[in-house]
Amino acid sequence: MGSAVDLVKAALSERKGLIIVGNCTVEYHGRAKSKLEPGDRIVILKKDGAVLVHRPSGYEPVNWQPPGCLFQTDLSKGVLRIRAIRQKPPESVKLFFSNIHLVAATSLVDAGEFSLYASEEDMQKAILFDPTLIESGFRPIAYEKKVDPGFIDVYGIDAAGKFVVVEIKRKTAGRNAVLQLSRYVQAIDGTMNREVRGILAAPKLGKGVQRLLETLGLGFRALDARKCAEILTRSKIRKLEDFA
Amino acid sequence: MGSAVDLVKAALSERKGLIIVGNCTVEYHGRAKSKLEPGDRIVILKKDGAVLVHRPSGYEPVNWQPPGCLFQTDLSKGVLRIRAIRQKPPESVKLFFSNIHLVAATSLVDAGEFSLYASEEDMQKAILFDPTLIESGFRPIAYEKKVDPGFIDVYGIDAAGKFVVVEIKRKTAGRNAVLQLSRYVQAIDGTMNREVRGILAAPKLGKGVQRLLETLGLGFRALDARKCAEILTRSKIRKLEDFA
DNA sequence: GAGTGGATTTCGCAT
DNA sequence: ATGCGAAGTCCACTC
Structure with missing residues (x-):
C-alpha cells in the first residue's frame, strides 16, 4: 500500500x-x-x-x-x-x-489520426456535392444558414425557382425533426416573397411522421448516412469550405 | 506477446x-x-x-x-x-x-450501492414535499401528468383556485423550457374553463428568457437543486409514489 | 419494439 | 463566456 x-x-x-x-x-x-x-x-x-x-x-x-x-x-x-x-x-x-x-x-504516446464517416456532416457534404440526392434541379445556395430558431442544414432553390430548406437527420426522423424544419420554413417564409418548400432528408420516418409532414406541406427524401459516406469517398470533397 | x-x-x-x-x-x-x-x-x-x-x-x-x-x-x-x-x-x-x-x-466484485442526489426528479419530490417552494397556498394535484405535448412535471391549484402548471429545470432554463411550459399551459387551457397559470421552477433563467416569460404571461420561481436535495435529506420522502 | 426526454451529459462551433 | 444543437450519444421508461 x-x-x-x-x-x-x-x-x-x-x-x-x-x-x-x-x-x-x-x-x-x-x-x-x-x-x-x-x-x-x-x-x-x-x-x-x-x-x-x-x-x-x-x-x-x-x-x-x-x-x-x-x-x-x-x-x-x-x-x-x-x-x-x-x-x-x-x-x-x-x-x-x-x-x-x-x-x-x-506515459502513453498517441498521435494517431481518428476519422469518422457517416455522420450528419457527411450527409450534408454529400448533398452539396450531389444535390440530386435531394431532387433533380435542386441548387444549394448556402449551408448552416442562420435563421431565428437556429441553423438551416442546407438551403437552396429548386427547378421551379422556389426556395428549399433541407433538414438532415442521420437517424429515423421523429416529430421534433419535422417541427424543427417547419419552424425554419416559417422563418424563411416570413422574410421572402417567394414560395418556400421544406424537405426532410433522413434514412426513414418515425410512426405518424409522414402524416405530420403532409399536414404541414413538407417533403421527404430518403437518404442514408452510409451511402453519403461512400459518395464522399469517391469524390475528392473533404471539407465543407470547398463549397463556400 | x-x-x-x-x-x-x-x-x-x-x-x-x-x-x-x-x-x-x-x-x-x-x-x-x-x-x-x-x-x-x-x-x-x-x-x-x-x-x-x-x-x-x-x-x-x-x-x-x-x-x-x-x-x-x-x-x-x-x-x-x-x-x-x-x-x-x-x-x-x-x-x-x-x-x-x-x-x-x-475478477472484480462490486456490490456497492450508488446514490445520486439533486437530479430534476429530486426537485420534483422536494416541491411535492413542500409546495411553498413554488408559492404560498399552492397545492399539487398530480405529477407527470400526461397532456398532448408531453408530461407536466407538477400540476396543482393555487391559493385563488386557479390551475397551475409547473415546469422544472435543474439547470438554467432556456427558451425551450419556456416554450415547453407554454405548450403545456395551452393544452390545459383548451380543456379547462378555469384560468391556467404556468410557473417555471429553475435555478435561474437564460438570457432573454425573462422577457419571453413575461410576453407569454408565465411566472418564474427560483429553485436550486442542491437545496431540494437537502430538503429531501431532512424529509423521509424518497419515492415519487409516496405522493400518489 | 419504437418513441420520448433526461444527463453531473460531453463536445464543438458561433455569437 | 454563453448558447445551441449533434452524438456511433447512452439510458430509463412508456406505449
Whole structure:
C-alpha cells in the first residue's frame, strides 16, 4: 500500500496517466452529488486531468470528471485518498482506496489520426456535392444558414425557382425533426416573397411522421448516412469550405 | 506477446474483465464507421461485453461498444487482434495490437450501492414535499401528468383556485423550457374553463428568457437543486409514489 | 419494439 | 463566456 501511494504521487506530480484497480468508495460533489459504497473499480486518471471511475459492468463511468482536474493524494490510516478538483464548474471527486489490486503509471504516446464517416456532416457534404440526392434541379445556395430558431442544414432553390430548406437527420426522423424544419420554413417564409418548400432528408420516418409532414406541406427524401459516406469517398470533397 | 494472447484468450473465455494498455489501431463498423491510426491506448473489455477504447487524453472513449458484445481474438503475424461484435444494431469494433505494455485479467466484485442526489426528479419530490417552494397556498394535484405535448412535471391549484402548471429545470432554463411550459399551459387551457397559470421552477433563467416569460404571461420561481436535495435529506420522502 | 426526454451529459462551433 | 444543437450519444421508461 505504501509503495502504491508513492507510485501514485510520483505519477501525478510528473503529469503521467494512472490506472488504479482496487476496492474504493467514491464521493462526488458539484452540479449534483453522489455517494458510491465500497466495491472493486477501475479508475483512470489522465494526464489532462480527466477522471473515470468504472464499475465491472456497464458502458458509462459511475463517476467521472472531464479534463481539467487537479489531483491531490495522501495516505491516512491505510486508506489511499485521491481528490480530483475542478474549478469550473466547482466540483470534486474523492476516491478512497482501502485495497489496491493494481497500479500502473503510464506515459502513453498517441498521435494517431481518428476519422469518422457517416455522420450528419457527411450527409450534408454529400448533398452539396450531389444535390440530386435531394431532387433533380435542386441548387444549394448556402449551408448552416442562420435563421431565428437556429441553423438551416442546407438551403437552396429548386427547378421551379422556389426556395428549399433541407433538414438532415442521420437517424429515423421523429416529430421534433419535422417541427424543427417547419419552424425554419416559417422563418424563411416570413422574410421572402417567394414560395418556400421544406424537405426532410433522413434514412426513414418515425410512426405518424409522414402524416405530420403532409399536414404541414413538407417533403421527404430518403437518404442514408452510409451511402453519403461512400459518395464522399469517391469524390475528392473533404471539407465543407470547398463549397463556400 | 504470446503470453499476452494466452492471458487475453483465457480471460475472455472465463468471462473475466480485461485491461489492455498498448499500441493499437481500431476500426469500427456499424451505425457509422471509423478508423483510428496507431497509438497508445487503454482498452477495457468488461465481463458484460462492454468495450472502451481510451486515448491518453479526454473524457470520452474514442471507440466503444455498450454491453452485449461477443469477443473473438487471435494472433496473426505478431498482431493481437480482438473483435467485439454486437447483434443489435449490427456493429463491430476491431482492435489490432502491435505492442502491448500491460495486460490485466480482472475478477472484480462490486456490490456497492450508488446514490445520486439533486437530479430534476429530486426537485420534483422536494416541491411535492413542500409546495411553498413554488408559492404560498399552492397545492399539487398530480405529477407527470400526461397532456398532448408531453408530461407536466407538477400540476396543482393555487391559493385563488386557479390551475397551475409547473415546469422544472435543474439547470438554467432556456427558451425551450419556456416554450415547453407554454405548450403545456395551452393544452390545459383548451380543456379547462378555469384560468391556467404556468410557473417555471429553475435555478435561474437564460438570457432573454425573462422577457419571453413575461410576453407569454408565465411566472418564474427560483429553485436550486442542491437545496431540494437537502430538503429531501431532512424529509423521509424518497419515492415519487409516496405522493400518489 | 419504437418513441420520448433526461444527463453531473460531453463536445464543438458561433455569437 | 454563453448558447445551441449533434452524438456511433447512452439510458430509463412508456406505449
